Amino acid sequence: MTAAPEPHTGWTFLTNHAxxxxxxxxxxxxxxxxxxxxxxxxxxxxxxxxxxxxxDGYLTHTRRGRSNTYRVSDGTILRHPAEAGLTVSDLLGMLARHDAEHAEDGAPVSEDRVRLQ
Structure with a gap:
């Protein structure tokens, strides 16, 4: 298990759900x-x-022994009216592009690492 990062103070743009x-x-x-x-x-x-x-249909899980495997529902529409028409896939794609551009360890995170089912 990796050590927990230092807590963040102040506000952020993404919700805990995201x-x-x-x-x-x-x-x-x-x-x-x-x-x-x-x-x-x-x-x-x-x-x-x-x-x-x-x-709310954004993901499902399958129990495998003592662990879960999650499956994201990529076509699900985001809930807030300001994001009308955006899907989970759109959001995760934006986050993956950001990660690829700002990878901390020097190894970009490719969009194909975001596994949408």
Missing amino acids: RVLSAVAIEPTLRIRDIAAHCRLTERAVQKILADLEK
Whole structure:
């Protein structure tokens, strides 16, 4: 397990729901504790967010032994009227392009790492 990043203070542009959705799109087999560490959230918060996303059709999960594999529903329309017509795929594609342009470790994150089903 990787160490949790330092907490962030102040406001941000992306919601916790967007961060969690992005994390499971990149790596569908992440454990809740790893999603929590990556997104700087508690495990309980991640569980609630995953339940919200699944309830509203943004993702599904398959239980495999003691772990889950998540599947993002790429055609689902974003909820806010200001994003009318944008899909989950559009959002994740924008985030992937940003990651590719601003990779911290020098190795760009390619768009094909975002696994949409």
